[in-house]
Amino acid sequence: MKSAIVYYSFSGNTRRAAEALAEYLRKTSEVDIMExxxxxxxxxxxxxxLRALVRTKAKVEPVSFDLSKYDLVCIGTPVxxxxxxxxxxxxxxxxxxxxxxxxxxxxxxxxxTGNGQCINYIKNILNKKGVKICRSFTAKGARTRDKxxxxxxxxxxx
Numbered sequence: 001m002k003s004a005i006v007y008y009s010f011s012g013n014t015r016r017a018a019e020a021l022a023e024y025l026r027k028t029s030e031v032d033i034m035e036x037x038x039x040x041x042x043x044x045x046x047x048x049x050l051r052a053l054v055r056t057k058a059k060v061e062p063v064s065f066d067l068s069k070y071d072l073v074c075i076g077t078p079v080x081x082x083x084x085x086x087x088x089x090x091x092x093x094x095x096x097x098x099x100x101x102x103x104x105x106x107x108x109x110x111x112x113t114g115n116g117q118c119i120n121y122i123k124n125i126l127n128k129k130g131v132k133i134c135r136s137f138t139a140k141g142a143r144t145r146d147k148x149x150x151x152x153x154x155x156x157x158x
Contacts, residue, residue, distance in 0.1 A: 001029040004067055006095075007076035008036040008087040010048075013108040013141035014076050020150035021074055021106065029072065037061040038087040052080035057090040068097030073131070074104040075122055078141070082114030083121055092125045099130030108141045 003025045009015035015035065022031045038058040041048065051058075067073050077088040084092065084107075105122040109115045115138050123134045143149045 001071045002069060003029040003031045003072040003074065004034065004070040005031060005074040005076065006034045006036065006063070006067075006091060007074075007106075008038070008078070008085045008091075009076075009108075010041075010078060010085065011141070013139070013144040014078050014106075016144040017106055017108055017139045017150060017154070018074075018076050020147070020154045021076070021104070024151070024154045025072070025074075032070070034063045036063060036087040036091055038085075041087070048085075049081040051086045052083050052089075056086045057093060058086035060087050060090050063091070065091070065094045066097050067095055067101065070097075070101065072102045072104070073098060073126075074106065075126070076106040076108075077118070077122070079107050079109040079115050079118040082117045084118060088122075092122065095129070098126060100132050101130070103131045103134045105134060105136045107136075107138045108144060109138060110141050112140070 005018050007014050007018040025031050040059045077084040103126050119136045126134050
């Protein structure tokens, strides 16, 4: 089995969740990890939140948008203003090769407000692209440094 983990991380929380997921998946799968890097990201939290709220897409460093060679596709993002970060919006709009695949959507969050809305948004896009099964998990950003916490949520996605 071959798995892809595509994620965006601003503060490192989503990166830690992606690494924990990779560690778990490596028990049964070959894993490729792709970190999205936004080229036009503001350092202002307010501007970032506004861009996320209106579902702006970001310019991203080149990555593979073709996921056809993977059996499992995992998509991870922080929750910004009830949705994914702009870099993830770009990836979700351009990725392809998902028909019949299994997927895991995962988020990291601060307050939890908008977390369910963000997961549902990602799942809807993946389902429209033909994903067969989409599970999910979420991680409170402040707790992503706790390896035991991450292992417990990564090992049992919904």
